[in-house]
Amino acid sequence: MKTPDPDDLHKQLESGPLKQSGFSSKLQGEIEEAIERKERAKPKVKPIFCFAGLGAIAAALLLFPWSSIHTQSDAAPAMDASVTTAASTSSSPAPISTALLIGLRTERESNNTEAQHALGPIRYSTYRTMLIAPVRGQLQKTSEGTGILMPYKQNFWKIESLVHKTKTDEFHYLSAHLADQPVKPEAFPDQADEQLNRVETLLFAGNQYVSIAESEEAWRGNAPYQAERIWVRTLPQLKEGHTVQFYNKPVDKNHVSITDLYGSSSSSILTNVPGSSAKLLGEITGQSWTVQREPGRWVGKIAETPRISAATPDSYILHDFPRELPDKVINHDDLCCSWSSIQSSWPLATDALTSPMNDMIVIFENGKLKFYPYGQAPGNDPQLTLDLQPGEKLVMAQWATDHYVQEWIDKVGRYLNDDQAESSFSDEVDNGRVGKTR
Numbered sequence: 001m002k003t004p005d006p007d008d009l010h011k012q013l014e015s016g017p018l019k020q021s022g023f024s025s026k027l028q029g030e031i032e033e034a035i036e037r038k039e040r041a042k043p044k045v046k047p048i049f050c051f052a053g054l055g056a057i058a059a060a061l062l063l064f065p066w067s068s069i070h071t072q073s074d075a076a077p078a079m080d081a082s083v084t085t086a087a088s089t090s091s092s093p094a095p096i097s098t099a100l101l102i103g104l105r106t107e108r109e110s111n112n113t114e115a116q117h118a119l120g121p122i123r124y125s126t127y128r129t130m131l132i133a134p135v136r137g138q139l140q141k142t143s144e145g146t147g148i149l150m151p152y153k154q155n156f157w158k159i160e161s162l163v164h165k166t167k168t169d170e171f172h173y174l175s176a177h178l179a180d181q182p183v184k185p186e187a188f189p190d191q192a193d194e195q196l197n198r199v200e201t202l203l204f205a206g207n208q209y210v211s212i213a214e215s216e217e218a219w220r221g222n223a224p225y226q227a228e229r230i231w232v233r234t235l236p237q238l239k240e241g242h243t244v245q246f247y248n249k250p251v252d253k254n255h256v257s258i259t260d261l262y263g264s265s266s267s268s269i270l271t272n273v274p275g276s277s278a279k280l281l282g283e284i285t286g287q288s289w290t291v292q293r294e295p296g297r298w299v300g301k302i303a304e305t306p307r308i309s310a311a312t313p314d315s316y317i318l319h320d321f322p323r324e325l326p327d328k329v330i331n332h333d334d335l336c337c338s339w340s341s342i343q344s345s346w347p348l349a350t351d352a353l354t355s356p357m358n359d360m361i362v363i364f365e366n367g368k369l370k371f372y373p374y375g376q377a378p379g380n381d382p383q384l385t386l387d388l389q390p391g392e393k394l395v396m397a398q399w400a401t402d403h404y405v406q407e408w409i410d411k412v413g414r415y416l417n418d419d420q421a422e423s424s425f426s427d428e429v430d431n432g433r434v435g436k437t438r
Contacts, residue, residue: 096373096383098355099133099405100362101412103148103205103396106389110170118219124172124199127161127395131412132371132384133405139371139384142409145416149179150205151398152235156415158183159202159210159238166190172199174212176239179415188244195219198244204291204298205396207331209256210238211291227313230290230303231255232329258286258302261326272322273302282306288316291329293394296339296352298330332356332399336374351394357401364388 110122129149131142147160156179164171164186171188188198196218204211211232218225233255243252259266270286288303300321306312335342336354342363343349351364355374363370363382367390370382400408 094359094373095137096134096139096355096360096371097401097405098357098360099131099400099408100353100355100360101129101131101149101151101396101398101400101408102362102369102394103127103129103150104388104392105202105395106392119195119197119217122170122172122197122199124163125161125201127159127202129396129412129416130386131408131416132386133400133409135409141384141386143413143416148202148205148396149412149415150207150235150396152208155179156411157235158415159205161200161202162186164188168192168194169196170198171196171244173242174200174202174238176235179411186242188242193221196244200242202395204293206291206329207398208234209291209329210235212238213290214243216244225313228316229314230288230316230318232289232291255287258289261329269321269323270302274319282310282317284319289321290318291325292318293351295350296335296342298325298333300325300329332397336361353397355401356399364394 105125105127107123107125110124126146127148128144128146130144132139133142134140135142147158149156149158151157158177158179160175160177160183162173162175162183162185164173169188169190173186173188175183175186177183196216198216199214201213201215202210203213209232212230214229214231216225216227229252231252231254237254237256240254243254257266258269262269266286270284273284282304283306284302284304286302288305290301290303291298292301293299300323301318302321303316303318305316306314334354334356335352336358339352342352346352346363346365349363349365353362354360359374361372361374361376363372367388369384369386369388371384371386372380372382
């Protein structure tokens with residue numbers, strides 16, 4: 001069989017039946033630059049999450065025109081002529097070998113039905129985790145369950161949203177525990193002369209850091225009270241407990257500050273943050289900050305809070321963080337190409353993920369998750385499409401490769417399937433009740 005001219009193949013990629021440019025030379029160039037940049041940088045990857053092998057190099061050759069890739073992989077010369085010929089003649093993308101553990105959050109509203117309850121509706125969040133993995137060459141959703149299941153060091157941990165109710169109070173709080181251990185509900189103080197709603201919201205879950213928003217609304221006697229806080233914590237800090245009744249405990253030391261993250265260089269970072277808001281008349285100390293999702297990436301946001309001397313409830317206004325977050329906070333968050341290039345190929349995309357092994361791209365579009373082999377033209381059908389719930393947002397994206405894919409399929413399936421088998425539980429606690437929010 002005559003080997004096609006690579007230049008002809010290159011032209012065919014840019015033309016053909018697609019109504020738009022599809023996998024254009026600009027997008028291809030950015031993908032190739034991303035591959036070269038990753039190989040030169042040789043990022044430090046924890047072995048539990050990502051191991052590269054000869055198969056990944058073969059996948060890269062299959063995904064793009066072989067004559068246009070200029071990597072410096074030591075394994076490239078080992079590719080024999082038959083592999084090279086297959087790469088130049090096959091129009092099918094290479095199979096996906098990576099697994100994605102994805103965590104999602106949906107906001108909901110709870111109306112207080114108690115006649116004596118003077119507080120308004122409660123806005124809280126529910127969570128779910130899915131594992132997307134290849135099974136016998138076919139990409140599938142292998143597991144799904146409530147809460148956020150995340151890898152932490154050598155184990156899996158579960159973050160669950162629980163609710164504790166009394167006649168006057170309602171607490172929606174986050175509980176962290178080893179995935180193979182039962183959740184331990186907590187009890188909260190109850191004061192007869194006070195009505196209190198408290199909500200904790202998980203905004204981000206990484207390999208070791210989580211971002212938490214806290215809000216309290218209360219009636220104390222005849223006076224209303226409302227306060228908000230936002231923190232980054234380690235998983236052990238989240239497990240340690242909760243600070244309630246902000247007005248009684250103005251200082252919460254159970255968090256990670258910018259100084260903890262950057263050390264002595266944090267002072268120069270804080271001086272480059274935009275000035276404090278005239279509306280809030282606050283200060284930026286670096287104690288309060290968060291990790292927020294923007295299209296295609298996680299970014300840091302630093303909080304401006306009221307001065308300690310101000311007699312005002314806790315609140316915050318977020319400002320852009322003047323530096324990219326380190327890998328230990330947002331590991332494996334590199335997108336294949338610029339967001340503008342993603343939008344040129346998928347104009348309705350609201351977010352995107354790229355696997356660290358460069359074999360999968362995930363597009364958030366029209367209320368769906370669409371999974372493509374890396375480098376596949378956007379005019380083609382995705383290998384897998386999953387529905388998103390209305391308003392559902394990304395909280396976590398963790399990746400596994402090599403033999404860890406099967407290990408995750410087995411373990412995640414056990415933890416999430418056990419969770420699905422459980423019925424929603426409620427137990428009497430003091431004069432209230434506690435249960436999972438589903």
